[in-house]
Amino acid sequence: MHLVRDVLDKQIVDRNKTKIGKVDGLVAEMRDGQPPRVLFIEIGSIALARRLGPRLQRWASRLAERLGGRKHREAHHIPWQEVRDIGVDIDIDIDVRDTAIFDWQDWLRDHIIRRIPGGA
Amino acid sequence: MIVQSRLTNLELLVGRPVLAADGRRIGRIEEIRAQQQGDDLVVVEYHVGGYASLVRLSASRMGSAVLGLFHLRDRNGGYRVPWDRLDLSDVERPRLRCPVDDLAPLEQDRGG
Amino acid sequence: MKKLVEISLGVVTSVGGFLEIGSIATAAQGGAAFGFQLIWAIVLGTVCIIFIVEMAGRFSAVSHHTISDAIRERFGFNFFLWPLLATLLVNSLVLAAEIGGASVALEFATGASFRWWALPVAFAIWLLLWKGTFGVIEKGVSMLGLVTLCFVVAAFELRPDWTAVAAGALPSLPQHDAGSYWFTAVSILGASISPYLFLFYSAGAIEDKWDSSYLGANRAIAGLGMSFGGTISVAVLIVAALVLPPQGIHQIDDYHQLPLLLTSVFGWWGFVLFTASLFIACFGASLEIGLQQAYLVAQGFGWNWGEDLKPSDNPGFSAVYSLAIFASAILMVLGLDPLKLTNFSMALTAASLPLTIVPMLFLMNDERYVKDRRNGWIGNAAVIFVIALGFVLAVVSIPLEIFGQS
Numbered sequence: 001m002h003l004v005r006d007v008l009d010k011q012i013v014d015r016n017k018t019k020i021g022k023v024d025g026l027v028a029e030m031r032d033g034q035p036p037r038v039l040f041i042e043i044g045s046i047a048l049a050r051r052l053g054p055r056l057q058r059w060a061s062r063l064a065e066r067l068g069g070r071k072h073r074e075a076h077h078i079p080w081q082e083v084r085d086i087g088v089d090i091d092i093d094i095d096v097r098d099t100a101i102f103d104w105q106d107w108l109r110d111h112i113i114r115r116i117p118g119g120a
Numbered sequence: 121m122i123v124q125s126r127l128t129n130l131e132l133l134v135g136r137p138v139l140a141a142d143g144r145r146i147g148r149i150e151e152i153r154a155q156q157q158g159d160d161l162v163v164v165e166y167h168v169g170g171y172a173s174l175v176r177l178s179a180s181r182m183g184s185a186v187l188g189l190f191h192l193r194d195r196n197g198g199y200r201v202p203w204d205r206l207d208l209s210d211v212e213r214p215r216l217r218c219p220v221d222d223l224a225p226l227e228q229d230r231g232g
Numbered sequence: 233m234k235k236l237v238e239i240s241l242g243v244v245t246s247v248g249g250f251l252e253i254g255s256i257a258t259a260a261q262g263g264a265a266f267g268f269q270l271i272w273a274i275v276l277g278t279v280c281i282i283f284i285v286e287m288a289g290r291f292s293a294v295s296h297h298t299i300s301d302a303i304r305e306r307f308g309f310n311f312f313l314w315p316l317l318a319t320l321l322v323n324s325l326v327l328a329a330e331i332g333g334a335s336v337a338l339e340f341a342t343g344a345s346f347r348w349w350a351l352p353v354a355f356a357i358w359l360l361l362w363k364g365t366f367g368v369i370e371k372g373v374s375m376l377g378l379v380t381l382c383f384v385v386a387a388f389e390l391r392p393d394w395t396a397v398a399a400g401a402l403p404s405l406p407q408h409d410a411g412s413y414w415f416t417a418v419s420i421l422g423a424s425i426s427p428y429l430f431l432f433y434s435a436g437a438i439e440d441k442w443d444s445s446y447l448g449a450n451r452a453i454a455g456l457g458m459s460f461g462g463t464i465s466v467a468v469l470i471v472a473a474l475v476l477p478p479q480g481i482h483q484i485d486d487y488h489q490l491p492l493l494l495t496s497v498f499g500w501w502g503f504v505l506f507t508a509s510l511f512i513a514c515f516g517a518s519l520e521i522g523l524q525q526a527y528l529v530a531q532g533f534g535w536n537w538g539e540d541l542k543p544s545d546n547p548g549f550s551a552v553y554s555l556a557i558f559a560s561a562i563l564m565v566l567g568l569d570p571l572k573l574t575n576f577s578m579a580l581t582a583a584s585l586p587l588t589i590v591p592m593l594f595l596m597n598d599e600r601y602v603k604d605r606r607n608g609w610i611g612n613a614a615v616i617f618v619i620a621l622g623f624v625l626a627v628v629s630i631p632l633e634i635f636g637q638s
Contacts, residue, residue, distance in 0.1 A: 001161070003152040008131050009305050011534050022304065022534035028163060030126035035162040035203040038154060039127070043534075048309055051131060080161055088296065105535070108547035118363045119543045119550075134308070 169198025246457025248377030252517035253333030254423035263472025268400030277424025278462030289450035292437035295601035332570030333514030354561035422582030526553035585622030
């Protein structure tokens with residue numbers, strides 16, 4: 001499997017075929033005497049900010065924590081075990097509603113969009 | 121910053137230059153190949169090439185051709201570096217653990 | 233038979249949706265200042281956009297990705313950031329100009345300044361995107377856009393010397409005001425080869441659920457639709473060339489001069505037709521660009537997107553177009569001159585071309601996306617030509633912007 005060509009930056013789709021984001025990061029565990037093990041996929045602006053620079057990532061983490069609480073300080077993790085298929089999209093065996101990935105979109109929906117006629 | 125021991129963001133490795141034992145740059149990390157080993161997905165090798173991998177241009181024939189046109193491509197096409205031959209103790213400065221000549225070359229036409 | 237209907241609809245949509253403030257203003261300026269001499273710029277721009285749009289459609293039909301999507305996936309986020317930011321910025325200026333164009337049309341109709349109309353126009357655009365579906369927006373408004381065919385009628389009414397018109401289709405060097413000539417040429421090209429056009433076309437192919445069976449239809453729609461659309465631009469230039477210089481107008485520096493294009497030919501009806509054409513053309517373009525801003529962000533970050541969905545099903549997507557529309561409208565409320573902004577944003581569009589077209593060269597040859605429908609040598613030659621053109625435009629447009637406007 002080619003991680004850069006076939007996994008990184010590709011669209012992630014959940015159990016219900018909902019688009020939840022792109023593979024913004026890929027975390028591996030470095031082990032002594034054994035090959036690195038891919039642990040989880042990262043989604044979110046924190047991971048993206050890190051790709052642009054460590055200072056930007058720290059700023060993004062602080063902002064996210066201030067807006068959403070401590071749990072939003074790190075990027076969202078999807079354990080590699082949940083990946084079902086790698087094709088056009090990356091299919092994962094998780095329901096996005098069980099994660100915090102859509103928290104900001106849910107907030108938008110509940111506090112702004114639903115209040116505008118025609119939004120719901 | 122919460123740091124657990126030895127976790128690395130693989131996407132940050134892409135595009136990083138790799139140094140040989142003598143400090144000479146042999147190319148940039150372009151691709152990371154992994155394989156299923158039991159329940160785990162493990163990294164088996166890194167593709168290090170002379171291509172301008174910052175934008176991952178080389179993976180198509182047109183990309184290779186255009187890069188070749190502008191002499192942005194190494195004649196030898198790059199190397200396969202097995203996972204245990206790359207020293208990532210300093211993640212920002214990957215170093216080769218073996219002589220360059222020990223490395224298998226990357227074929228021009230990357231199919232697999 | 234169904235495909236034939238779809239092709240006809242697609243062609244009509246492209247024709248009706250072709251004209252917008254950029255093409256109107258630049259074609260009129262070209263005609264007023266240089267007669268038929270700049271027709272070649274419109275022809276060149278139209279030919280280029282035909283190739284690019286066909287490729288965009290083919291790419292999406294075969295790969296089931298939009299181009300924005302694929303640029304992020306194929307080249308990585310760090311690269312994608314550049315076309316993302318550049319296109320968002322340029323699009324926001326063009327969107328402001330289009331909102332300005334529609335507001336100016338309302339100013340002509342009512343006498344109230346365009347600055348008062350900017351927010352109501354923005355609200356109408358937003359409402360249509362909020363409650364409408366892709367089909368209604370794309371086809372409905374573009375059908376209304378067929379009113380712009382009145383320019384073609386006007387051109388014929390004026391009985392131009394058709395051999396002189398044909399001669400204008402060949403490139404020629406300016407006899408006077410070289411700086412202004414080339415600046416206008418650059419602006420015309422920027423108006424014709426706007427990135428939002430092919431990015432939107434690619435997103436539209438996915439919204440309309442195209443697949444490989446649509447490749448022939450795609451070729452027909454791109455070829456016929458853009459050709460007929462370009463003809464309307466040429467008609468605007470011809471009308472400007474024949475109608476404005478005799479009235480002493482060789483430079484369009486005030487948008488109030490624009491209705492003269494049709495009042496000189498049709499009298500009071502010309503005024504009605506012009507105002508309607510300007511409004512519909514700019515309103516339609518605003519819908520497209522507003523959507524395109526949202527497509528770009530949503531597809532780049534992997535969010536759910538789709539105009540057919542209710543806003544609550546894609547909050548991020550809906551939020552982006554809402555913000556984009558009102559942010560652009562503010563520029564008009566503040567009183568930025570719509571005409572000056574149009575000229576500026578067309579030059580900037582030309583300058584930003586390489587960032588979106590260069591990735592296309594690689595995408596159109598990547599079997600993982602386009603499979604066996606890769607570009608042939610003609611297609612690649614066309615893209616390389618447009619890239620070269622894009623670089624030239626990028627280098628010359630800003631200096632010309634400064635020195636060409638006299």
